[in-house]
Amino acid sequence: MAPDRDGPVARDGSPYPDRARPTFEREVRAMFASIADRYDAFNHLATFGLDLVWRPRALWELDRYRHLPVRRALDVGCGTGGLARRLADRYPRAEVVAVDFSRAMVAAAGRRRRTPRALGVANASRLPFADGTFDLVASAFVARNFADLRGTARELCRVLRPGGSLLTLEVSEPASPTVRRLFHAHFDRVVPMIGRAFGREGPYRYLPESLRRFPSVREVVTILDAAGFVRAVARPISMGIVTAYLAEAPARGQRG
Numbered sequence: 066m067a068p069d070r071d072g073p074v075a076r077d078g079s080p081y082p083d084r085a086r087p088t089f090e091r092e093v094r095a096m097f098a099s100i101a102d103r104y105d106a107f108n109h110l111a112t113f114g115l116d117l118v119w120r121p122r123a124l125w126e127l128d129r130y131r132h133l134p135v136r137r138a139l140d141v142g143c144g145t146g147g148l149a150r151r152l153a154d155r156y157p158r159a160e161v162v163a164v165d166f167s168r169a170m171v172a173a174a175g176r177r178r179r180t181p182r183a184l185g186v187a188n189a190s191r192l193p194f195a196d197g198t199f200d201l202v203a204s205a206f207v208a209r210n211f212a213d214l215r216g217t218a219r220e221l222c223r224v225l226r227p228g229g230s231l232l233t234l235e236v237s238e239p240a241s242p243t244v245r246r247l248f249h250a251h252f253d254r255v256v257p258m259i260g261r262a263f264g265r266e267g268p269y270r271y272l273p274e275s276l277r278r279f280p281s282v283r284e285v286v287t288i289l290d291a292a293g294f295v296r297a298v299a300r301p302i303s304m305g306i307v308t309a310y311l312a313e314a315p316a317r318g319q320r321g
């Protein structure tokens with residue numbers, strides 16, 4: 066990401082995206098492009114490997130929730146393809162499509178041997194798919210980066226067929242005060258430190274910042290309801306450090 070004297074910078078002088086600026090989306094894309102090669106290693110280290118457990122656990126929650134078989138699934142904001150590969154493993158007969166708005170991330174996903182081949186560059190807020198294309202739209206650790214969460218939720222609902230499921234996995238604030246204290250210490254202090262060890266602190270300073278600005282678990286459920294979904298629920302994972310949000314596209318004729 067190019068240094069920008071007007072935007073926020075970390076202690077080592079590296080910039081990070083600022084939601085208050087009109088350039089936020091562009092800044093997010095540039096930031097993810099700049100860390101695409103180190104993304105997996107950083108993620109496993111910063112979460113002590115728990116991220117490898119969270120995606121399968123979220124799919125386990127999804128399977129207890131959904132009504133329809135998964136024949137066509139979309140991974141939005143696929144990054145290096147971790148969730149798309151899980152989807153392909155879990156639903157071996159499904160067509161799995163994966164998109165991300167960072168070309169560098171899509172390229173990194175494509176270099177992984179087991180990533181589904183239907184990969185493309187697309188913005189979640191303007192998906193290049195017809196209404197009702199997918200039985201499942203899934204995303205992991207993407208929602209807090211959306212410039213317009215409400216509008217993007219409507220777009221995700223649009224590409225789901227009636228009765229199709231949404232799964233959004235996202236970091237969340239734990240309910241227990243003790244776990245919450247540890248959670249904030251980790252994200253505010255340990256994560257940027259690991260970021261410095263990875264070369265630049267900015268992208269990892271953005272992580273706690275983006276969590277602070279993200280709506281509460283209850284608010285996210287309300288936003289999904291307002292975006293046109295039905296049966297929106299939140300399922301806490303790992304003491305609520307992450308939450309799997311599940312929702313269903315309304316039946317034909319019930320769309321708002």
Ligand SMILES: C[S@@+](CC[C@H](N)C(=O)[O-])C[C@H]1O[C@@H](n2cnc3c(N)ncnc32)[C@H](O)[C@@H]1O
Nearest residue numbers: 097142143144165166167170188189205206210
């Ligand atoms: C934290 S990474 C998560 C990647 C992957 N889903 C995973 O589980 O590891 C967030 C990803 O979302 C992508 N992203 C953020 N906003 C997006 C948008 N509006 N449209 C498409 N992709 C987006 C970023 O480029 C980045 O690759």
